Amino acid sequence: MTGKILNYMPKYFLLHINYMPKYFLLAKFSQIFIIPNPSARSIFSKMMKLKNSITKIVYQKVKNVSKTVFSSSSISKEKVDCLVIGAGIVGITVAKELSVRHGIDVLVVDSASVFGTGTSSRNSEVIHAGIYYPPGSLKASFCVRGKELLYKYCKDREIPHKQIGKLIVATGLSEVPKLSALMNRGIQNGVEGLRMMEGYEATTLEPELHCVKALWSPSSGIVDSHSLMLSLVGEAESHGTTFSYNTAVIGGRIEGNQIQIHVSGSDALANWNERTELDSELILIPKLVVNSAGLSAPAIAKRIKGLPDSIIPASKYARGCYFTLSNTKSPFKHLIYPIPEVSGLGVHVTLDLNGQIKFGPDVEWIKGIDDIPSFLNMFDYSVCEDRANQFYPAIRKYYPGLKDGSLEPGYAGIRPKLSGPEEGPTDFVVQGEEVHGIAGLVNLFGIESPGLTSSMAIAEHVAAKLLK
Numbered sequence: 001m002t003g004k005i006l007n008y009m010p011k012y013f014l015l016h017i018n019y020m021p022k023y024f025l026l027a028k029f030s031q032i033f034i035i036p037n038p039s040a041r042s043i044f045s046k047m048m049k050l051k052n053s054i055t056k057i058v059y060q061k062v063k064n065v066s067k068t069v070f071s072s073s074s075i076s077k078e079k080v081d082c083l084v085i086g087a088g089i090v091g092i093t094v095a096k097e098l099s100v101r102h103g104i105d106v107l108v109v110d111s112a113s114v115f116g117t118g119t120s121s122r123n124s125e126v127i128h129a130g131i132y133y134p135p136g137s138l139k140a141s142f143c144v145r146g147k148e149l150l151y152k153y154c155k156d157r158e159i160p161h162k163q164i165g166k167l168i169v170a171t172g173l174s175e176v177p178k179l180s181a182l183m184n185r186g187i188q189n190g191v192e193g194l195r196m197m198e199g200y201e202a203t204t205l206e207p208e209l210h211c212v213k214a215l216w217s218p219s220s221g222i223v224d225s226h227s228l229m230l231s232l233v234g235e236a237e238s239h240g241t242t243f244s245y246n247t248a249v250i251g252g253r254i255e256g257n258q259i260q261i262h263v264s265g266s267d268a269l270a271n272w273n274e275r276t277e278l279d280s281e282l283i284l285i286p287k288l289v290v291n292s293a294g295l296s297a298p299a300i301a302k303r304i305k306g307l308p309d310s311i312i313p314a315s316k317y318a319r320g321c322y323f324t325l326s327n328t329k330s331p332f333k334h335l336i337y338p339i340p341e342v343s344g345l346g347v348h349v350t351l352d353l354n355g356q357i358k359f360g361p362d363v364e365w366i367k368g369i370d371d372i373p374s375f376l377n378m379f380d381y382s383v384c385e386d387r388a389n390q391f392y393p394a395i396r397k398y399y400p401g402l403k404d405g406s407l408e409p410g411y412a413g414i415r416p417k418l419s420g421p422e423e424g425p426t427d428f429v430v431q432g433e434e435v436h437g438i439a440g441l442v443n444l445f446g447i448e449s450p451g452l453t454s455s456m457a458i459a460e461h462v463a464a465k466l467l468k
Contacts, residue, residue, distance in 0.1 A: 076282050081105040082466075083261060083286035085249050085300060086293035087115035089225065089455045090447055092232045094290050097459035099239040102467060104288070106241040111248035111266045111376050116229045118294050118377050120452070122413030124322075124350045124361070127151070127161070127221040128450040131168070131186035131194070132340055138428040140189040142454035142461070147219065149456035150228075159227050160353050166220035166335035167202055169211035171397045175339045176213050182339075183215050193218040208331040210400050220335055224353055225452060248375050249293070250278055254306030254438055259289050261304075270376055288466050291443045295416045296374040301443050303371065311436050313429060313445050316417040317369055318343060320361020321383045322410035323391055330357045331399065338398060342422055344415075345449070347394040358410050359395055362387065365421055366414070383409035418446035430458070432465040442466060 082098055084091045087110035098104040112118070127147055133139035154161040170179045179196070186194050195216045202214035233243065248269045252261040262280030272278060293300050298315045301307055325331075336349035343363045350358055369379070388407045395402050418426040429445035436443070442462050451458075 075280060077260075077285055078282065079285045080107045081286065082107065082288040082290070083284055084108045084290045084292060085261075086110055086291070086297070087112070087243060087245070088118055088120040088292065088294050089116060089229055089452055090294070090444060090458055091290070091292035092116070092229055092236065093455040093459040094292060094462050095241045096232045096236040096239075097456075097463050098466075099236050099241045102463060103239075106236070107244060107284070107286075108236075108241060109244045109247040109249060109263060111246065111269070113245050115233055115243065115245075116226065119413055119416065119448070120225060120229065120294075122381065122411060123225070123449065123452060124348070125222055125225045125352065125452070126335060126350055127163075127223055128453045129166070129186065129191045129217045129219045130189045130450075131182055131191055131215075131217060132345065133185075133189065133450075134427075135185065135188040138430065139450060139454070142428065142457040143450040144190050145460075146450070146454035146457035150223065150453060151221070153456065154223060154228065157231050159231055160224040161221060162353060163219065163221040164334050164351065166217040166337060167197075167206065167209070167211075168215040168217065168337045168339070169202065169209065169398050170213045170339060171211050173212060178339050179213055179215050186217070191217070191219065206332055206334060206336065208399060208401050209336065210398055222335070222351060222353060223452075249300050250280060250375065251300070251303035251305070253304065257439060258285060259438065259441060260285055261289065266376060286440070288440045289442070290462055290466075291441070292447070294447060295377065295379070295414055296371070297416065297443065297445055299371040299374050307436055307438065311431065313418045315369070315374070316420045317366040317379070318415045318417050319364045319366050319380070319412055320344070320415060321364070321387050321412045322358045322360030323383075323388055323407040324410045325357040325359070326406055326408045328403075328406060330355050331401065332357065336398060338394075342424060347391060349399070359391055359407070360410070361413065362390060379414050381412045381414070383412050385409055415448040416446055417448055428454070428458070430461060430465070440466065
């Protein structure tokens with residue numbers, strides 16, 4: 001088979017098929033089957049004759065299948081070595097780590113039609129240094145380690161990235177102590193090269209900048225997250241990982257020492273009328289499970305019967321909007337960040353690899369998200385033009401030259417938070433058997449910023465938990 005390029009917003013996805021697989025996943029709108037390759041053609045031919053309702057066929061390789069049931073009245077149960085739920089940057093990186101470094105056959109399922117459609121493609125694309133996070137926290141250790149791994153990976157594989165450095169700025173004297181505290185925290189976390197600058201020094205780097213002092217972080221940078229994910233997907237696939245899209249996890253159960261995960265086609269889930277019982281179309285029985293579903297990770301965990309509710313955190317969602325700078329030459333060459341706020345890092349300046357400036361994100365708390373919309377990433381990602389009225393004064397604190405009417409709506413992202421308004425930041429949650437008592441299961445909760453930077457370190461940690 002040959003590769004096929006599929007266009008999607010905002011970039012592209014390359015489907016790698018490097019060799020004829022041992023098994024195929026045959027999916028249609030109402031059913032999912034796993035069938036051995038030798039009989040794939042004959043079974044497919046028979047099904048096409050018997051099932052006029054089949055409107056879409058997708059082939060993907062799946063290994064280690066125990067049995068197949070071709071009955072519309074019963075549910076097929078399939079054994080797999082490792083199941084990763086969620087094809088965002090963390091899920092992809094975990095799959096790559098397990099397949100490439102440990103030789104494990106991995107199946108990655110995602111309800112979307114392609115990888116990285118959620119938080120992974122709706123962020124600032126910044127490689128963080130590791131300054132903001134409490135010493136000894138997972139965020140601190142994963143960010144510093146992940147940054148090192150990420151730069152090396154991007155350099156070795158020529159993935160577009162740039163170490164452009166960051167200025168965290170104090171725009172008034174009252175913010176200087178906070179800036180000093182950030183520097184001390186960064187040093188404790190092992191961030192190298194941090195240096196405090198007077199305002200005039202910072203303006204020699206960035207003439208349009210206004211500040212009284214700034215913290216210079218030379219190891220901060222930017223990366224093309226889509227190219228990064230594309231590379232990781234291709235590498236994982238070349239080592240036997242299967243990516244099954246339009247495949248939603250809707251729950252599961254723990255039976256003895258066995259984990260059962262219930263899945264359904266995304267189209268069937270989207271068309272569910274909520275008046276009937278939500279039925280699974282396939283039951284997967286994996287030896288290892290990584291719940292890296294991002295925004296829906298807690299909701300999925302709550303639907304796994306036998307997993308204690310007490311260890312599953314409540315989901316908190318924060319939408320962040322970005323605005324781009326229009327019709328003007330980029331005023332900055334480095335990342336510019338204000339002093340962080342309680343709920344985030346503040347409306348900051350980021351650049352893409354073409355030099356395009358964007359400002360954001362702000363914080364807007366979202367309530368009332370049900371399980372099914374979160375499973376299908378049915379969040380409101382629209383950007384209201386009126387929110388620019390809140391951006392102008394925030395940006396002008398450090399960029400007084402911002403002209404009226406120069407901001408245009410960009411895009412929005414949703415952050416999977418574990419704390420609400422005014423509650424302060426929380427750490428990543430990586431739950432293994434030592435927490436929930438279930439061998440072979442790792443839950444990842446609250447993987448917000450610096451999740452992109454930390455992804456490879458998270459993958460190392462997850463692999464260590466699963467394979468200890």
